[in-house]
Amino acid sequence: MTSRKGFGHLNLRRTSASNSFHQRLHALDVTTGAESLGGPVDIAATYPTLGGPTPFDPAQYEERAALLLSGGTLYTSWTSHCDAYPYTGWIIAYNASTLARTAVLNVAPNSGGMGPAIWMSGGGPAADAAGNLYLLTANGVFETTLDANGFPNQGDFGNSFLKLSTAGGTLAVNDYFTMYNEPDESNRDNDLGSGGVMLLPDLQDSGGTVRHLAVGAGKDGNLYVVNRDSMGRFNSTANQIWQQLTGALTPGIWSTPAYFNGALYFGPNGGALLRFAVNAARISTSPTSRSSVRFAYPGTSPAISANGTSNSILWAHENTSPAVLHAYDAGNLANELYNSAQAANGRDQFGAGNKFITPVIADGKVFIGTQSGVAVFGLLN
Numbered sequence: 001m002t003s004r005k006g007f008g009h010l011n012l013r014r015t016s017a018s019n020s021f022h023q024r025l026h027a028l029d030v031t032t033g034a035e036s037l038g039g040p041v042d043i044a045a046t047y048p049t050l051g052g053p054t055p056f057d058p059a060q061y062e063e064r065a066a067l068l069l070s071g072g073t074l075y076t077s078w079t080s081h082c083d084a085y086p087y088t089g090w091i092i093a094y095n096a097s098t099l100a101r102t103a104v105l106n107v108a109p110n111s112g113g114m115g116p117a118i119w120m121s122g123g124g125p126a127a128d129a130a131g132n133l134y135l136l137t138a139n140g141v142f143e144t145t146l147d148a149n150g151f152p153n154q155g156d157f158g159n160s161f162l163k164l165s166t167a168g169g170t171l172a173v174n175d176y177f178t179m180y181n182e183p184d185e186s187n188r189d190n191d192l193g194s195g196g197v198m199l200l201p202d203l204q205d206s207g208g209t210v211r212h213l214a215v216g217a218g219k220d221g222n223l224y225v226v227n228r229d230s231m232g233r234f235n236s237t238a239n240q241i242w243q244q245l246t247g248a249l250t251p252g253i254w255s256t257p258a259y260f261n262g263a264l265y266f267g268p269n270g271g272a273l274l275r276f277a278v279n280a281a282r283i284s285t286s287p288t289s290r291s292s293v294r295f296a297y298p299g300t301s302p303a304i305s306a307n308g309t310s311n312s313i314l315w316a317h318e319n320t321s322p323a324v325l326h327a328y329d330a331g332n333l334a335n336e337l338y339n340s341a342q343a344a345n346g347r348d349q350f351g352a353g354n355k356f357i358t359p360v361i362a363d364g365k366v367f368i369g370t371q372s373g374v375a376v377f378g379l380l381n
Contacts, residue, residue: 021059025076025094041099043076045092047106050154054109060087061117064356066124071131071166072096073103077124079117079138083189086113089137089157091125091164091171105171107162108140110154115140116186116193121298122356123196123256125164126214128228132174133164136216138193139186142178142234150233151176159185159192161216161226177224177232179239185220192218196256196301199228200264203281211281213242215257215264221250223266223276225283243283249274254298256358260330261309263288267300273316275333289333296320301358304330305366313337315359315366322346323353325368325377340377350375 023043027036045056061078068075074094080087089107094100108116116137125135140158147153157173159182165174185191200213212228225243226232232241249268258265264276264283273291277284296319306312312330317323322341325348329335340348351370360367365378 023058023061023063025074025099027099037097037099039099041094041101043092045090045101045104047090047104047109049106049109051110054088054106056090056092060084061090064122065118065120065135066122068125068127068133069096070127070133073166075125075133077118077120077135079119080115083115083139085115087115087117088113089116089118089140091118091133091135093166093171102169103166103171105164105173107137107155107157107160107173109156111141111156111158116156116158116160116191119193120196121194121254121256121301122358123301126197126199128199128212131166132228133162133166133171134197134199134214134228135162135164136160136193136195136197136218137162137191138218139189139191142182142186144183144234144236146234152234158182159218161192161197161214161224161231163228163231175228175231175233177226177239177241178234179224180234180236182234190219192216192220192224194218195253198257198259200259200278203278205281211242213281215283217249217253217257217266219252219254221248221252221268222246223248223283242281245283245285248276248286255301255356258302258304258314260304260306260312260314263330265302265304265314265330267295267302267316269297269299270294271299273300273302273314273328273333275330289331291316291326291328291333291336293318293326293336296353298355301356303359303361305361306330315361317353317357317359317368319353319355319357321352322349323351323357323368323370325350325359325366325375348377 024040078090093103141156142158143152161177163175223245274287314330325340327338
C-alpha cells in the first residue's frame, strides 16, 4: 500500500435488480477518490459451526468498529443492527495490496445467532508489535463450561477482552478475559463492548518488571486493566485481572480512551472528561483532574497533540447542536484553553454533532467529522 491509498467500507446496499444486499470494501486514491486495487470487493465468508458451515449474511450486519491495517493486512469486524437477531461476531481479513480475503474468525459461532457482535462505538481493534489483535465483544453467549484450556467449550465469547493470534496468516483466539458476572451483564445488555480497547505502552511495575497492559470499559462503568501476557480468562467468583476500578467511569463508556505521557483519559457518557495518572503500571484509583463540561451521549473520544512531551492539548468533540470542539490542557482538564462556541458571531460553528467522533490532528490543524463533511480548525494567521 502506498501513502495515496485509503481504505473504506460502504455500508449496507440493496441491488434493486436482485433485491440482494452487499457489504463492500473499497481502496481509494485519496487524491482523486478513484477506485484502486481492482476494488471494490464484496465482503463474503463462511465459518464452521456445530451445525455446519455458516455464511456471512451482509443484510444482517454493519461495520461500526474502525478498520485496522496491520502488517499488510486489513481487518474488518462486524456488528448487528442493534440487537436484531440472529447475529454473531465476525472478523474478516483482507490483503491490503490485492483486496483478497486472507482469514476469517467468528467469535460466536455456536451461539445460535444470539451474539456477541463487535461494536466498540467506532473504535477499532488494536495490534501489538507481534501482530496480535485485541478487541472487545458485546453482550451475547458465553459458555461458563470451560474446556481443558480454560476456554468456553463451544467457542462463544460474549462480553470479553480478546487477544487474537495472526500466526501463519490465520485468526484464532489466543487468550481472553471475561468478567465473572458475564451472563448477568449480557442479560441486562450491560455489555463491555460499547467501549473501545487501547494498548498501553510498556510499563515497569514497582518491582521493575515490564508489563504489557490493555484497558477497556463499557456500560457497567468499570475500568478494566488486563495483562496482555496473561489476561485472566474466566472465573465464576472473581475477576482475575491486573487491575479493576469499579464504578470509576459511571454511567458508562461509548467511546475510546487516549493515553499520553503517563496519563489515561476517558470521556464517559453524560459525564466529565477524566484524567487518571499511570504510575508503576497502575492506574490512579480516582481522576487527577476533570473537565467542568459534561459530555452528552455518547460521551467523547479524546485525542492529544503535543510538541514531544510539552505543550500538550487534549481535543474533544461534544455531541450537541451545534457541536462544540473543546481544547484542554492535557495536564489539567480543569483548564480549558478554547472551545468553538466562544468565537464571536458563531464564526467557529460547524453544524450539528454526531456520534463516535474522534478529532484528528495533523499539519497544525484539527479535523472533525460532521454529519455532512469535515470541519477544519487552525490558526487564523
